[in-house]
Amino acid sequence: MRLLxxxxxxxAFRSAGRDLSVIEDVSFSIxxxxxxxxxxxxxxxxxxxxxxxxxxxxxxxxxVTGGEARFEGxxxxxxxxxxxxxxxxxxxxxxxxxxxxxxxxxYTVGYQLTEVLKIHRLAGSRRARAAAAMDMLQQVGxxxxxxxxxxxxxxxxxxxxxxxMIAMALIAxxxxxxxxxxxxxxxxxxQAQILDLLRNLNDRIDAGILLITHDLGVVAEFCQRxxxxxxxxxxxxxxxxxxxxxxxxxxxxxxxxxxxRLDSPRSPLPTIAGSVPSPGRRGAAGCHFCGRCARAVARxxxxxxxxxxxxxxxxxxxxxxxx
Amino acid sequence: MIxxxxxxxxxxxxxxxxxxxxxxxxxxxxxxxxxxxxxAGRSATAxxxxxxxxxxxxxxxxxxxxxxxxxxxxxxxxxxxxxxRVDVSTLVGARIWPTLQLMLASIGFExxxxxxSxxxxxxRPRQAVDxxxxxxxxxxxxxxxxxxxxxxxxxxxxxxxxxxMGGYGSPIHIVLPALSLGLLGSGWYSRxxxxxxxxxxxxxxxxxxxxxxxxxxxxxxxxxLRNAALPVVAMIGMDIGYFMSGVVVVESVFGWPGIGQLMWxxxxxxxxxxIMAITMVSAIAIVMGNLxxxxxxxxxxxxxxxx
Numbered sequence: 138m139r140l141l142x143x144x145x146x147x148x149a150f151r152s153a154g155r156d157l158s159v160i161e162d163v164s165f166s167i168x169x170x171x172x173x174x175x176x177x178x179x180x181x182x183x184x185x186x187x188x189x190x191x192x193x194x195x196x197x198x199x200x201v202t203g204g205e206a207r208f209e210g211x212x213x214x215x216x217x218x219x220x221x222x223x224x225x226x227x228x229x230x231x232x233x234x235x236x237x238x239x240x241x242x243x244y245t246v247g248y249q250l251t252e253v254l255k256i257h258r259l260a261g262s263r264r265a266r267a268a269a270a271m272d273m274l275q276q277v278g279x280x281x282x283x284x285x286x287x288x289x290x291x292x293x294x295x296x297x298x299x300x301x302m303i304a305m306a307l308i309a310x311x312x313x314x315x316x317x318x319x320x321x322x323x324x325x326x327x328q329a330q331i332l333d334l335l336r337n338l339n340d341r342i343d344a345g346i347l348l349i350t351h352d353l354g355v356v357a358e359f360c361q362r363x364x365x366x367x368x369x370x371x372x373x374x375x376x377x378x379x380x381x382x383x384x385x386x387x388x389x390x391x392x393x394x395x396x397x398r399l400d401s402p403r404s405p406l407p408t409i410a411g412s413v414p415s416p417g418r419r420g421a422a423g424c425h426f427c428g429r430c431a432r433a434v435a436r437x438x439x440x441x442x443x444x445x446x447x448x449x450x451x452x453x454x455x456x457x458x459x460x
Numbered sequence: 461m462i463x464x465x466x467x468x469x470x471x472x473x474x475x476x477x478x479x480x481x482x483x484x485x486x487x488x489x490x491x492x493x494x495x496x497x498x499x500a501g502r503s504a505t506a507x508x509x510x511x512x513x514x515x516x517x518x519x520x521x522x523x524x525x526x527x528x529x530x531x532x533x534x535x536x537x538x539x540x541x542x543x544x545r546v547d548v549s550t551l552v553g554a555r556i557w558p559t560l561q562l563m564l565a566s567i568g569f570e571x572x573x574x575x576x577s578x579x580x581x582x583x584r585p586r587q588a589v590d591x592x593x594x595x596x597x598x599x600x601x602x603x604x605x606x607x608x609x610x611x612x613x614x615x616x617x618x619x620x621x622x623x624x625m626g627g628y629g630s631p632i633h634i635v636l637p638a639l640s641l642g643l644l645g646s647g648w649y650s651r652x653x654x655x656x657x658x659x660x661x662x663x664x665x666x667x668x669x670x671x672x673x674x675x676x677x678x679x680x681x682x683x684x685l686r687n688a689a690l691p692v693v694a695m696i697g698m699d700i701g702y703f704m705s706g707v708v709v710v711e712s713v714f715g716w717p718g719i720g721q722l723m724w725x726x727x728x729x730x731x732x733x734x735i736m737a738i739t740m741v742s743a744i745a746i747v748m749g750n751l752x753x754x755x756x757x758x759x760x761x762x763x764x765x766x767x
Contacts, residue, residue, distance in 0.1 A: 193670055195662075219675075226673030233671070238664040243686045243761055256673045289762045305672065 140345040141190075141313055142166040145204035146214075148182075148189045150416060156202070157416040160186055160369045163204070164444075167345040169312060172336075174360035174377070175349045176392070180413045182369040183349045187315050190214075191231065192221045208313065227257040230306030230344070232335075234318035236298035240290040246301050247286030250274070253308050273304040278334060296327040303335065310342050317349045332359050353396050357381060362450070365389045368413050368425035371444070375451040385447050385458040387432045424456070432457045462758075465766040466751075473747035480743040481533075484736060485526050493730040499542050516542075529736065539733035541726075548737045552719060556741065558628055559718030562641065562711070563703055565634050567696060569642030574649025575692065579680065581650065582657035593650060600647030605706045609640035609713040626715035637714040641706050645699055649692060656688035663687070689760050697753025704742040 148160035160182045167173050175183045188194050190206045190213055206213040209228065213221065225231070233239040241249060250270035253259075260266040267286065274282035277300040290298055299319065306314060319335065320328040336359065339346060348360060356363055356377060363380050365373040365388065373386040384390045391409040411429040419425050427437035434457050442454045496513035497504075504512075513519050517528055532539060538548040574597075581593040616636060617625045623636050660666065661684055669683040704720075711720035719738050726734035757764050 191671065193667055222670075222673045222675055224673075225671055231668075231671035233664060233668060235664055239668045241665040241669065241683055241687070242763060244683075245762075252674070253672050256675075256678070291763050302668075305668075 139166045139207075140169050140171075140209065141347070142207040143186075143190065143204065144206075146186065146189065146206060147201070147203040148185055148194070148199055149202045150199050151197070152417070156200070158202070158369065158419075159199070159416045160189065163366075163369075163371050165364050165371065165374065167313065167347055169345050170339075170343045171362065172339070172346040172348055172360045174356040174363040175347060175366060176351060176353065176356055176363060177366035178351060178392075178413050180415070181366045183351075183366055184317055186366070187317055187347060187349055191225060191229065191315065192216075192218070193225075193231075223257075226253050226311075227259075227309045228311050229313045229315065230309065230311035232299075232302055232306045232314065232316040232319045235322050236295055236302050237290075237322070239302060240298060242290055244289070245286065246274075246288055246290070246293070250286075250301070250305055250308060253305060257309060259309060269308065270304075273308045274301070276338065277301070277304045277307075278330075279304070295323055296330065299323060299327075299331055300334070303331070303338070307338055307342065307344075310344075312344050314339070314344045314346045315349070316346060318351070319348070320355060321350070321352070328355070329358075335359075353392060365392070368419055369416070370425060370454065372426065372455065373453045374444075375448075379448065379451050383459075385451065385453040386426075386455050387430045387457075387459055388426050390459050391429075424454070432459070462766055469747075469751055469754075473744075473751070476747060477740060477743050480739060481530070481736065482526065484739045485529065486522070488730070488732050488735060489522050489525075491730060495542055495730050495732060498729065533740075538737045541734050542731045543726075543729050544731075548733045551722060551734065552737050552741060555717060555719045555722050558716060559707060559711070559720060561634060562637055562707065562716060562718060563700070565638035566641035566645070566703065567699065569638050570645040570649050570699070571692075571696075572646075573642065574646035575653050577646070578650040578653025579657055579685070581654045582661065583680065585658060590654075594654070597647035597650040600643045601651075603644065605640055605644055606709045606713055608643050609637070609710050612636045612640055613713070626713075628715075628717050633716075637710050637716050640710050640713070641703065644706070645702065649695065652691050652695060653688060656691055657684060660684045660687045686760060690757055693753050693756050693760055696756075697750040700749035701742075701746045704745060 143166065144164050146160055146163040147158065149156035149158050163182075163186055165173065175186065177183050185194065185199070189199070189201050190208075192213065194201075201214050204214065208224065211220075213224070216224075247267065247270055250273065251263075251266040254266045254269060260269050271282040271286060274285055279285050279297060279300050285293070285297070285301075290301075293301065299322075303319070316335065320331050323331060332355065335346070348355070350356060360377050362374070362376055364371050365380075365386060367388050373380070373384065373389045375385075380389060381393065384393055388409070391407075394407045395409060409429055414425060414428065423438040423440060424430070424433075424442050427433040430437065436456045440456070442456045444452050444454045447453050447458060496509050496516065496518055499516075500509045500512045517525055520528070529539070538552070540546065541548055541551055544551065577593045577597065581590040584590050613625060613636060617623045624633055627633050661680075666679060666683055669679050674683065707718065707720035708723050709720070710716070711718045712724045715721070719741060722734060723738045725731070726738070754766060758766060
């Protein structure tokens with residue numbers, strides 16, 4: 138059985154009294170032990186997709202308008218707040234982007250780590266919780282865990298903070314880990330360390346990982362499958378090998394072409410002209426990308442391209458895919 | 461580190477106290493009232509008035525009067541009341557405790573009403589609860605304390621007869637005066653708490669707390685409130701200054717035997733030694749209040765270092 142199965146997820150933001158659709162009909166699934174990348178430019182809806190599944194969208198501003206997200210059989214979108222809370226932190230761990238702002242500045246590392254165990258009543262005594270937290274710190278490669286337990290986030294470096302964040306997400310041994318740009322705020326050398334760490338830890342707990350990133354290098358390094366998102370829709374879904382060898386959607390192609398590589402010729406880096414249209418200016422008809430697409434044909438402006446198979450484990454939403 | 465900080469703050473406090481006594485001394489000197497004439501009585505002869513003046517040292521130049529005053533204070537002698545012929549330290553000392561009680565009770569009301577309503581308003585921004593709370597705090601902030609006091613007296617003491625009209629003794633006596641003092645402050649606390657909470661609740665670490673499975677109570681009371689508390693703590697420190705001015709009026713309205721009422725009587729009879737003593741007590745209270753707020757802030761936010 139699939140660990141997480143998202144079907145037709147749609148999300149709208151409430152703005153000036155009307156609903157603006159930001160996520161349209163997003164479907165994907167993750168199995169245990171699998172790492173699935175969710176890539177796209179800023180503002181394409183990657184984080185909103187993940188946060189809507191977790192029930193962490195800002196209340197009153199955003200609303201799930203359709204679809205389902207089955208996690209271990211239960212539809213997360215219809216669970217009560219209490220049932221959802223019981224899953225968050227326990228069955229689903231979340232790693233956020235900014236370790237600077239994602240940890241509470243007024244509580245110690247030890248408090249914030251053991252809190253997960255306390256909320257979900259995982260370890261009986263205060264001492265057992267502290268022992269588990271120190272053990273977890275050790276596993277994420279934090280030296281002198283005993284001393285770290287009593288430290289505050291501002292006393293730690295960015296790399297250590299992110300390790301603490303990871304320890305917090307994994308301490309309850311969740312079956313699904315949502316990592317929202319886990320390495321974006323870190324130095325390049327630390328990035329590699331953190332990814333290695335995440336991979337090694339996951340070998341042990343065998344969770345499914347949803348990795349949100351705009352960095353194709355991270356995807357190549359870390360993921361097995363990729364979903365490319367554009368303006369609130371999934372436009373291509375395939376294996377990492379296939380994406381890098383032969384991307385079929387013009388947007389995926391553009392993303393790959395605009396990545397800096399060591400063997401790139403000494404010419405200006407190609408870019409995708411324009412930017413992601415904001416939710417209010419996407420229009421209902423046609424492909425959202427057609428305005429920036431060199432391969433656009435007449436039909437692209439009229440009909441939404443269906444998601445169709447172009448090969449084994451390879452699906453694309455495009456009327457005129459890259460050959 | 462903290463020792464040096466405290467030393468410097470205490471030194472500053474002493475300097476401030478000196479400044480306050482100088483200014484108050486000059487203001488009292490400038491008053492058109494003549495204490496010697498008031499003490500000697502309206503029918504006293506000019507010679508008798510002059511004798512009183514000499515006895516009290518009021519015939520000396522201002523700076524000499526001040527130095528004499530300072531010398532006495534440094535020896536622990538606050539002087540004698542002109543009117544009541546009793547040592548000022550006895551008079552003031554007996555009234556500090558009632559005022560302290562009133563102060564603690566009113567700060568308690570302020571925090572209870574203000575912080576609670578601020579939190580509730582921040583959880584439902586721009587909705588009915590928030591609007592109502594903000595209108596009420598606006599009224600609270602705008603109403604002068606003596607008006608609030610008289611209104612409370614009229615409604616709850618005269619009309620409903622739930623509370624005594626005034627006086628001192630049992631816990632029930634403290635409710636109305638403490639409310640009249642606290643209502644104004646609670647409006648400020650409510651607004652500050654609301655805006656701080658709104659800011660904090662949108663922070664990333666609140667989302668992290670929810671992602672860990674924390675319920676609404678834990679998210680708000682543990683993760684958000686502590687981060688929003690700092691400006692509130694700083695306000696308590698400053699609040700003592702406002703309190704000292706409010707207490708003069710409110711204690712007189714309710715017949716509360718504290719230093720505010722004593723101050724009121726002393727001002728009316730230009731009883732300089734009492735006025736000087738209470739001014740100094742107030743200044744000390746304000747300095748101590750701010751110092752205490754700084755120290756409490758240390759425990760609220762670990763990022764703060766005093767030096």
